[in-house]
Amino acid sequence: MLGDYPISGRRASEIAASVERAVGSGDLAPGQVLPPMRELATRLEVNPNTVAAAYRTLRERGVIETAGRRGSRVRPRPASTARGSLRVEAPPGVRDLGEGNPDPDLLPDLGEALASAARANAAGPGMYGDAPVLAELAALARAAMDADGVSPGPVVVTSGSLDAIERVLSAHLKPGDAVAVEDPGWGSLLDLVPALGLHAVPVGVDDEGPRTADVEQALREGARALVVTDRAQNPTGAAVSAGRARELRAVLADHPGVLLIEDDHGHAIVDLPLHPLTGITDRWAFVRSVAKAYGPDLRLAVLTGDAVTVDRVEGRQQLGPGWVSRLLQQAVVHLWTSKAVDTAAVARAYAERRDALVRALADRGVPAHGRSGMNVWVPVSDETGAVTRLLHAGWAVAPGARFRMSAPQGVRVTVSGLAAADIEPLADAVAAAAGPARPISFG
Numbered sequence: 001m002l003g004d005y006p007i008s009g010r011r012a013s014e015i016a017a018s019v020e021r022a023v024g025s026g027d028l029a030p031g032q033v034l035p036p037m038r039e040l041a042t043r044l045e046v047n048p049n050t051v052a053a054a055y056r057t058l059r060e061r062g063v064i065e066t067a068g069r070r071g072s073r074v075r076p077r078p079a080s081t082a083r084g085s086l087r088v089e090a091p092p093g094v095r096d097l098g099e100g101n102p103d104p105d106l107l108p109d110l111g112e113a114l115a116s117a118a119r120a121n122a123a124g125p126g127m128y129g130d131a132p133v134l135a136e137l138a139a140l141a142r143a144a145m146d147a148d149g150v151s152p153g154p155v156v157v158t159s160g161s162l163d164a165i166e167r168v169l170s171a172h173l174k175p176g177d178a179v180a181v182e183d184p185g186w187g188s189l190l191d192l193v194p195a196l197g198l199h200a201v202p203v204g205v206d207d208e209g210p211r212t213a214d215v216e217q218a219l220r221e222g223a224r225a226l227v228v229t230d231r232a233q234n235p236t237g238a239a240v241s242a243g244r245a246r247e248l249r250a251v252l253a254d255h256p257g258v259l260l261i262e263d264d265h266g267h268a269i270v271d272l273p274l275h276p277l278t279g280i281t282d283r284w285a286f287v288r289s290v291a292k293a294y295g296p297d298l299r300l301a302v303l304t305g306d307a308v309t310v311d312r313v314e315g316r317q318q319l320g321p322g323w324v325s326r327l328l329q330q331a332v333v334h335l336w337t338s339k340a341v342d343t344a345a346v347a348r349a350y351a352e353r354r355d356a357l358v359r360a361l362a363d364r365g366v367p368a369h370g371r372s373g374m375n376v377w378v379p380v381s382d383e384t385g386a387v388t389r390l391l392h393a394g395w396a397v398a399p400g401a402r403f404r405m406s407a408p409q410g411v412r413v414t415v416s417g418l419a420a421a422d423i424e425p426l427a428d429a430v431a432a433a434a435g436p437a438r439p440i441s442f443g
Helices: 012-025 037-044 048-060 111-123 135-147 161-172 187-195 212-220 242-253 307-318 326-337 343-363 383-392 420-434
Strands: 064-066 072-074 155-158 178-183 199-206 225-229 259-263 283-289 301-305 375-379 410-414
Touching: 012 048, 037 048, 048 064, 048 072, 111 326, 135 155, 135 283, 135 301, 135 326, 155 161, 155 307, 161 187, 161 225, 161 259, 161 283, 161 301, 161 307, 178 187, 178 212, 187 199, 199 212, 212 225, 212 242, 283 307, 301 307, 343 375, 343 420, 375 420, 383 410, 383 420, 410 420
Parallel strands: 178 199, 178 225, 225 259, 259 283
Antiparallel strands: 064 072, 155 301, 283 301, 375 410
16 A cells, blocks of 8 residues: 555556545545656556556546646545435425425326327337337427427437436547536536546536536637536526527537537426527537426437437447337327426426515525526525525425535525425525525526
């Protein structure tokens, strides 16, 4: 073992494995600086190239990060540590507003949709060699995207939005490439990027979407990809406005080689218009999941994009799962054609709860954000203290650390389970827990 560092080994794989073990056990703490490569090579009596290879492997696995002359250090959040573990378990008697789930009462009954899929299967069971995407599903998805101004492109089906984003990133990027991501943003995406060996670059967010100046800086400094949430951004509720979309398209026009990924997180639960960015760059993808409007257990998203991107995604998919169950696809076709979800009514239900909470907090001097969707983001001065005080007051919320990189502290409140009678007591509890918080942008 190397002095104060629990690092050993003679081969690159052995050195890398010893560092990963030490990180997993806590012997190497997040943020801890590792020895310079030449120093470590001397002390382990190996070639410096061996240590360089080990460090490269660790960077690609998301275990360490290197900052030029400042050296290499353990990532503040190693890729093996899921942000989902930063959660607050709601004990009996505590209302859980932290899980981020839709309101079950606003989800459609799946009985007839699944029965329709079963009848279609009985008439002609799905077999190997069948088309991976049902023609009717692709036509419906494409028609809806056409109506929203999404650029033309073929359609492929994935097992949810995160699956789609992972496949698109993997289709174009290599370990070490930088990806511009919203901050605060979707915790699963913030986990995924380093897990793929990529480097996440934070981009600030306000109510109108990613901040243009931050996006421009990230792309100018070499980010190879940009991921944007169009509506109902998680956790802030941001939605890309028409003006912000124009600004972002202008920035992207100067960087045609950047991979653009758009996640329409609020599809079918938000009645704000979509302002897509597609078609500005050479490589792009647009994703819509059915999870929020139709149920999280329907693991299905539709993806369109430029022909090269879609071809790569579909080709790699065929080497893995092959296709997303055509039974699920048939069920979604039935849900769409039967208009099982009244988007306007669902959007109105979430908006009434969300807007009421934001207003009640404003009345108490607490700034909060929630332009669309089912979440409200509340800046706080002490995240851990706020979560703890709210828990003692009978409310479990999501700690902002699940969603932040460099953004100021905050907590996420999911409004799905709120009734009108809950708003005032919840606002009182949040105001008491938040502490002094200055009005701020998210980035």
